[in-house]
Amino acid sequence: MNTSVAATHHHGPASGIGRWLFTTNHKDIGTLYLWFSFIMFLTGGCMALLIRAELFQPGLQLVQPDFFNQMTTMHGLIMVFGAVMPAFVGLANWMVPMMVGAPDMALPRMNNWSFWILPFAFSMMLLTLFMEGGAPNFGWTFYAPLSTTYAPPSVTYFIFAVHMMGISSIMGAINIIATILNLRAPGMTMMKLPLFVWTWLITAFLLIAVMPVLAGVVTMMLMDIHFGTSFFDAAGGGDPVLFQHVFWFFGHPEVYIMILPAFGIVSEIIPTFARKRLFGYASMVYATASIALLSFIVWAHHMFTVGLPLAGELFFMFATMLIAIPTGVKVFNWVATMFRGSMTFETPMLFALAFVVLFTIGGFSGLMLAIAPVDFQYHDTYFVVAHFHYVLVPGAVFAIMAAAYYWLPKWCGRYYNETMGKVHFWCSFIGVNITFFPMHFIGLAGMPRRIPDYALQFADFNAIATVGAFIFGFSQLIFLYNVISCIRKGKPADDRVWEGSHGLEWTLPSPAPYHSFSEPPQVK
Amino acid sequence: MSTQSYYVPDQSRWPILASMALFLMAFGAGNMINALSAGDGGGVGLVMLLAGALGMGMILVGWFGNVIKESHSGLYSQQMDRSFRWGMSWFIFSEIMFFAAFFGTLFYVRNLAVPWLGGEGDKGVSNMLWQEFSSQWPLLSTPDPQLYPGPQAVIDPWHIPLLNTILLISSSFTVTLAHKALKLGGRSRVVFWLAATILLGVIFLYFQAYEYAEAYNELGLTLHSGIYGATFFILTGFHGLHVTMGTVMLIIIWLRVLKGHFSEEKHFAFEAVSWYWHFVDVVWVGLFLFVYIL
Numbered sequence: 035m036n037t038s039v040a041a042t043h044h045h046g047p048a049s050g051i052g053r054w055l056f057t058t059n060h061k062d063i064g065t066l067y068l069w070f071s072f073i074m075f076l077t078g079g080c081m082a083l084l085i086r087a088e089l090f091q092p093g094l095q096l097v098q099p100d101f102f103n104q105m106t107t108m109h110g111l112i113m114v115f116g117a118v119m120p121a122f123v124g125l126a127n128w129m130v131p132m133m134v135g136a137p138d139m140a141l142p143r144m145n146n147w148s149f150w151i152l153p154f155a156f157s158m159m160l161l162t163l164f165m166e167g168g169a170p171n172f173g174w175t176f177y178a179p180l181s182t183t184y185a186p187p188s189v190t191y192f193i194f195a196v197h198m199m200g201i202s203s204i205m206g207a208i209n210i211i212a213t214i215l216n217l218r219a220p221g222m223t224m225m226k227l228p229l230f231v232w233t234w235l236i237t238a239f240l241l242i243a244v245m246p247v248l249a250g251v252v253t254m255m256l257m258d259i260h261f262g263t264s265f266f267d268a269a270g271g272g273d274p275v276l277f278q279h280v281f282w283f284f285g286h287p288e289v290y291i292m293i294l295p296a297f298g299i300v301s302e303i304i305p306t307f308a309r310k311r312l313f314g315y316a317s318m319v320y321a322t323a324s325i326a327l328l329s330f331i332v333w334a335h336h337m338f339t340v341g342l343p344l345a346g347e348l349f350f351m352f353a354t355m356l357i358a359i360p361t362g363v364k365v366f367n368w369v370a371t372m373f374r375g376s377m378t379f380e381t382p383m384l385f386a387l388a389f390v391v392l393f394t395i396g397g398f399s400g401l402m403l404a405i406a407p408v409d410f411q412y413h414d415t416y417f418v419v420a421h422f423h424y425v426l427v428p429g430a431v432f433a434i435m436a437a438a439y440y441w442l443p444k445w446c447g448r449y450y451n452e453t454m455g456k457v458h459f460w461c462s463f464i465g466v467n468i469t470f471f472p473m474h475f476i477g478l479a480g481m482p483r484r485i486p487d488y489a490l491q492f493a494d495f496n497a498i499a500t501v502g503a504f505i506f507g508f509s510q511l512i513f514l515y516n517v518i519s520c521i522r523k524g525k526p527a528d529d530r531v532w533e534g535s536h537g538l539e540w541t542l543p544s545p546a547p548y549h550s551f552s553e554p555p556q557v558k
Numbered sequence: 559m560s561t562q563s564y565y566v567p568d569q570s571r572w573p574i575l576a577s578m579a580l581f582l583m584a585f586g587a588g589n590m591i592n593a594l595s596a597g598d599g600g601g602v603g604l605v606m607l608l609a610g611a612l613g614m615g616m617i618l619v620g621w622f623g624n625v626i627k628e629s630h631s632g633l634y635s636q637q638m639d640r641s642f643r644w645g646m647s648w649f650i651f652s653e654i655m656f657f658a659a660f661f662g663t664l665f666y667v668r669n670l671a672v673p674w675l676g677g678e679g680d681k682g683v684s685n686m687l688w689q690e691f692s693s694q695w696p697l698l699s700t701p702d703p704q705l706y707p708g709p710q711a712v713i714d715p716w717h718i719p720l721l722n723t724i725l726l727i728s729s730s731f732t733v734t735l736a737h738k739a740l741k742l743g744g745r746s747r748v749v750f751w752l753a754a755t756i757l758l759g760v761i762f763l764y765f766q767a768y769e770y771a772e773a774y775n776e777l778g779l780t781l782h783s784g785i786y787g788a789t790f791f792i793l794t795g796f797h798g799l800h801v802t803m804g805t806v807m808l809i810i811i812w813l814r815v816l817k818g819h820f821s822e823e824k825h826f827a828f829e830a831v832s833w834y835w836h837f838v839d840v841v842w843v844g845l846f847l848f849v850y851i852l
Contacts, residue, residue, distance in 0.1 A: 055571075056569035056570055056571055058566065058567050058570055136564070137564050140644070141641060143570045143621070144645075146574070147576055147577060150574050153577075154581035158584065158588075187595075190591050194585070194587060198581070201580070204652050208648045208649060211648055212645050212648075215644055216640045217564065217641070243652075245652070246656035246658075247655055247656070247659040250656055253792070254663070262781050263782075264700070264785055264788055265789075265792075268671075268675060268684070268687060270706035270785050271667065271672050271700050272667060272785045279662075279666060280662065341681060343680035345680075549566070552563065
């Protein structure tokens with residue numbers, strides 16, 4: 035041990051705002067990510083509530099169609115890039131160094147940069163709401179030519195905002211990979227890594243592989259709009275469908291970027307509260323890797339109705355169905371872990387259980403959508419909206435909530451209020467299902483997505499969905515209150531926090547010290 | 559794993575400043591491009607873009623300066639070195655994927671979109687749009703020549719592009735010779751071979767610019783000339799930008815060699831730049847094959 039080379043940094047946080055602006059500490063940066071994500075979650079949530087309020091009854095009540103389109107677009111972009119992704123990166127920042135026994139992230143200054151790009155990128159994106167011609171209004175998938183020929187001028191800022199998010203994500207992902215591959219404690223072999231770390235390793239790989247493709251596609255948009263190229267214009271030999279191919283080559287791995295860390299979280303929580311080891315660790319790792327690899331060869335299942343050659347439709351249909359196999363491995367794994375476990379139902383476990391059930395519903399509707407001939411009926415209807423909200427809200431978002439409750443006592447050394455947590459869970463659970471379940475029905479009945487007005491026969495289910503959305507939306511304030519009061523006056527937590535917890539992060543004191551493992555722990 | 563403790567840097571002002579500079583650059587570029595398209599000059603946007611770029615340049619000098627200082631004071635362990643290596647490798651992987659998007663675009667339009675427009679293959683029905691159009695590659699006449707006048711001819715691969723291929727491949731050898739020399743401690747040979755690499759890069763860029771001028775002035779091959787011009791310029795253009803970046807990086811490394819920054823064992827910055835240079839080279843081979851020859 036060569037102590038003369040030891041770092042000369044502070045041993046506690048700096049004071050004032052400078053702590054947050056200049057920090058190189060993985061916990062501070064994780065906290066920043068998580069609060070940023072929550073603010074974006076509420077912002078995107080308000081937009082969702084505006085959308086639902088407009089759809090409460092047929093006819094135009096509150097907003098004009100163009101503004102409605104801006105709301106659906108911004109809601110999607112903010113939730114995907116501003117709420118879900120940063121939340122997972124925040125969790126990775128907090129937990130990965132603690133779980134692998136590292137002192138911090140591998141590249142701490144770059145870590146700070148990855149975070150601080152985001153508030154600037156989203157400021158620019160939100161500023162477009164006040165620009166001439168309004169914010170982007172072409173949907174979060176920004177299909178050409180809606181996003182090129184017919185786009186408002188603010189699309190240029192949107193393109194640069196996407197570039198900034200991409201830079202942030204790629205640097206964040208590089209940092210996470212370097213940390214996992216290089217900063218593991220002695221004895222922490224790859225097949226001993228906690229599953230949250232494994233899923234993040236694979237997610238980071240996906241991010242580095244596809245964010246540059248997103249950068250490529252928005253660059254081609256920029257060229258088409260301002261520099262006279264014809265990538266997405268058939269008059270010059272290009273093809274609007276090309277946009278969709280490149281976009282979804284990014285977009286499909288992207289949806290797994292938003293769900294794989296959730297799988298990791300649930301695989302941490304269920305064994306803790308079932309007081310059993312995970313049923314099959316290795317199979318979980320291989321299933322995650324298979325899902326990630328398959329995600330590169332299924333993208334055109336988003337495009338069954340654009341006129342693909344038959345061979346393409348078949349290939350992408352069967353490749354998509356293959357994903358059900360590793361996903362099934364995971365679901366059965368969680369269920370088998372719980373089988374004959376001595377289960378208790380604290381808030382994190384409730385969210386994790388709801389995840390398993392509701393994510394599976396979203397998975398099944400995905401399987402329905404994967405069947406090309408029936409997708410011709412479902413395509414661009416509310417059935418699709420129901421499907422991806424089931425995997426993203428009670429899927430990704432519930433997993434984030436579960437993680438927050440699970441690790442909150444470790445982060446701030448205090449317990450949250452369990453009763454309030456349960457109230458939050460049940461309100462969210464009921465709200466989510468009232469919101470999104472009826473969307474399956476109106477979708478199958480033919481209501482298209484992204485419209486501000488609709489035919490009369492869809493009125494009842496839309497009204498119900500709106501009520502559910504408000505229940506879900508406002509119950510998040512319980513969460514906010516619970517977290518703040520936990521930080522300020524929660525009951526002190528011990529090191530292990532949960533009776534059944536296991537892993538390196540629980541060997542640290544609660545709250546975890548500012549620098550996690552200055553001396554690498556020995557893992558047996 | 560090393561037993562030496564891992565260096566966690568103190569608080570730093572560079573990242574937040576870099577975020578601000580990046581924001582200025584992005585907002586300025588957006589503003590300028592919109593203003594140019596609307597026909598009222600670059601104005602505010604251009605000023606913001608330049609200020610942001612200038613700031614970013616200064617920040618990078620300061621930030622890397624910090625890193626170099628820390629490295630020289632012996633704060634970086636073997637383990638830290640591996641983090642840098644992983645970081646650079648994955649960065650290059652992300653760059654490969656960036657080019658993959660454009661190569662994918664090229665293959666798609668060549669093999670599917672353009673033949674379909676010309677009435678061939680599975681989706682030949684799209685021929686109904688422009689019934690006169692017949693598919694060909696290079697695409698000398700576009701479906702709608704009024705909107706996108708096709709080029710008269712395309713670049714002949716066996717003149718400038720072949721020369722450029724020779725230049726870049728030789729530069730890969732010279733940078734490797736420089737690396738070999740560095741490992742053996744022959745400073746003057748490192749200086750020589752690196753300078754040769756830089757020179758080859760600059761000559762490459764000169765010919766590339768010359769070729770662009772020829773494409774615009776004599777061949778009518780422009781960004782507006784349909785999908786051939788679009789894919790040609792986006793692929794060669796981004797490659798050219800990367801060569802420029804690589805050349806700047808080589809110049810910095812060259813200056814650092816002159817200052818005696820590198821030892822026979824520790825010279826990761828040198829290696830990172832040479833990895834990047836090889837990557838740029840490999841992309842060029844792909845371009846030479848798929849954009850120019852085939």
